[in-house]
Amino acid sequence: MFRIGNGYDVHRLVEGRKLILGGVEIPHTLGLDGHSDADALLHALCDALLGAAGLGDLGHHFPDTDDQYKGISSLVLLEKVNASLHEKGFTVVNTDATLVAQKPKLAPFIGQMRENIARTLGIDISQVNVKATTTEKLGFAGREEGLAAYAVALIESR
Template identity: 60%
Template structure:
């Protein structure tokens, strides 16, 4: 039996006025926020899908449907904590995450250490296990037009029991 597995996640949400912007569990000052059923934290959602995929446990929408009143307005940090507990039921724990957030604005580099610390705290791991990078799409596509933000995440998990 394989003791290590990889997972990949992707998420995208539309930027709209009248919503707070949360990325990696951190509230970022910006004129627009992400539209979604929960707080729409694309980075956390991509990480959740990567973790669930690595453990062969379907996806975030399966466990936290956007049609449920229970998940309406939910803090994505709560979702992430529950996902870490879910993969643990199959004996898996996080080895590392490598994630990329695609956003034209706001500039995310100043916020990355806070995101790493927040995510590590939620997942019960060391911040060094959480790599976050930021990029733009050079003004191309919906991201370049500042209509939305997307995130990609890959993870490695290890079976510990």
Template identity: 55%
Template sequence: MKIRVGFGYDVHKLVPGRDLWLGGIKIEHTEGLLGHSDADVLIHAICDALLGAANMRDIGYHFPDTAHEYENIDSKILLRKTMALLRNAGYELGNIDATVAAERPKLNPHIPEMKRVLASVLEVDEDDISIKATTTEKLGFTGRQEGMAAYATVLIQRLA
């Protein structure tokens, strides 16, 4: 069995007047993330990690922000399509280890629901998904609450 590792990173700016979507769930907050889609940084980082592990380029290649069909799209759809690409290439997910960097809102209470939603979309066990939240101790753009960043590492395996 061949195993591969991928890493993904995404960042989006926080702005008023947008819903905050993280890990496939809507979280109450005074601002949301700006992007062509729903700007779910966690899902975007996971997609990039999955695609990278399979040597299939990146999320922007498969779902460009210049395509009208992806405007305001629910990132769970992009994640489902990404996993279908991997499965069609003979890969299955081993596990995900992800971290979201944000000062506010506090994300720890939302992590169990994020894991449930992502596991359902990916058709894997919740135990295969680790999500952590951290602050940057008020340093950098995340510390100034100008945006959020997410990092994801995945392990995939070729089944055939």
């Protein structure tokens, strides 16, 4: 049986934080504000995977009111989500994600993001796709107030 899920996440860009996307630290003057490392790409992907398995959402599993998740790498959260999928008898077939940001240019970092995701999920890099786009200076992402990530995931029962 195949199941599909989608995910969305958005974080504000602020001074004094690192910009981490797909587990990659990206040089930039601003970073993402959040309780964990605020990796919007991995948060959207976690939500897509959890949704596909009918397991709720990221905030339910890792609430921002719990100090054990303060500053945690979202790769660790993705690893825990993958373990939950395996416990329920699911494996990841493929994932696809889109990052929406005016700046910085993300294309040079996409290969490493894909490698990080594939390694964490225990799947081949060919099963992971990440894209980046701008909003042509429209909306909050275009004004560089924040960035967004969309993800879909296909899982199957083992």
